[in-house]
Amino acid sequence: MSHYRLPQIRSLVTAMPGPRSAELAARRARAVAAGVGSSVPVYAADADGGVIVDVDGNSLIDFGSGIAVTSVGASEPGVAAAVAAQAEHFTHTCFMVTPYEGYVAVAEKLAELTPGDHEKKSVLFNSGAEAVENAVKAARLATGRQAVVAFDHAYHGRTNLTMALTAKSMPYKTNFGPFAPEVYRMPMSYPYRDPQGMTGAQAAERAITQIDKQIGSDSVAAIIIEPIQGEGGFIVPAPGFLPALAQWARDKGIVFIADEVQTGFARTGSWFACDHEGVVPDMITMAKGIAGGMPLSAVTGRADLLDKVHPGGLGGTYGGNPVACAAALAAIDVMEKQDLAARARAIADQVVPRLKALAEETGVIGDVRGRGAMLAVELVKKGTDTPDPDLTKAVAAAALAAGVVTLTCGTYGNVFRLLPPLSISDELLDDGLTVLEDSVRTAVAGAAS
Structure with missing residues (x-):
């Protein structure tokens, strides 16, 4: 894969969002129209391969690719x-x-x-x-x-x-x-x-x-x-x-x-x-x-x-x-x-079995679907096919708190999507998946309590 300019690790040095991101959020509130939304409250300072480094120095795993844009990485040298x-x-x-x-x-x-x-x-x-x-x-x-x-x-x-x-x-x-x-x-x-x-x-x-x-x-x-x-x-x-x-x-x-x-x-x-x-x-x-x-x-x-x-x-x-x-x-x-189409298929091979196992374990994933590195799980209330958007939001919040940037979608707001850069390393992808699995477990436990 690509040569990585930044260390491909997840590393948190502040809570999410950190103080500099909070400062920028305050400036944004004064200058940027409220109709422009952002999925996560952290501000990027650098990005490479499968990581985004925020203005507070946190290195986050990128499972969104700017909504499927930075497939080759956000600062690919070529x-x-x-x-x-x-x-x-x-x-x-x-x-x-x-x-x-x-x-x-x-x-x-x-x-x-x-x-x-x-x-x-x-x-x-x-x-x-x-x-x-x-x-x-x-x-x-x-x-x-x-x-x-x-x-x-x-x-x-x-x-x-x-x-x-x-x-x-x-x-x-x-x-x-x-x-x-x-x-x-x-x-x-x-x-x-x-x-x-x-x-x-x-x-x-x-x-x-x-x-x-x-x-x-x-x-x-x-x-x-x-x-x-x-x-x-x-x-x-x-x-x-x-x-x-x-x-x-x-x-x-x-x-x-x-x-x-x-x-x-x-x-x-x-x-x-x-x-x-x-x-x-x-x-x-x-x-x-x-x-x-x-x-x-x-x-x-x-x-x-x-x-x-x-x-x-x-x-x-x-x-x-x-x-x-x-x-x-x-x-x-x-x-x-780099044959990134083959890389997308390899990402699916690494991700899909774990998502299906998580579905079996938790009972709140109604469907695992997608192709290549365009993958998703549809979250539902346990034992039903009723969409669960609240659980979906909770999973996204838990993942961010642990250092993984994710995206949700779906007509019913209950789909959790994975769009990692195709340049992401296997090790970073594995770490991000572990965070995602733990985030689903945490959200399910929180909903049950």
């Missing part, structure tokens, strides 16, 4: 060097004014890596939400249709259109409407909560039937779906669900958009989550892990679809920033040379 080298020459010219090679090179690489061997083209943006907006925009123009199908538990962003596509109201949508029209929500394949024995093909037929009844396939411009849902709870659809939807969309002239903002770039044990079932989307949206922490996103899709958009119809002042493009090329190079 990425840092590429950023510095590009910044020394120019930080911006605007690709729409004076273009540059880095943007072209990233587009070429995305055509190579994304699923399918058809002719592809790309357009670069800054955030996942921007990529989603522009994929939908291009699909509507290319098809001449308006309706867009999204799914229960989906998360696609916080802009107006992407809020409409996102399922969960609080905190993402509450009181922010009205939302963009012609967005329709269909049932997702959710094996843990679907009727027992429902197959992926049956779940797809359930959604297709509702699309036909509620919209009519001739009116649908696009279906957009996360191959593994992220914020909705790391929901892995039953086998066959995605291929059946994609094939139906192809037969009906509907653009099938895979939102791989969180799942892409080796996170699930393949370059993209669509690869696991051989699904070839018409368009794919990407961000997060693409550029080692620099803001960059992309839409890659069928050339015949994207080329229907008139010149000037796609773009943005900062889209495909040259420094971010340099970071992306360096990060992808690291992923290839």
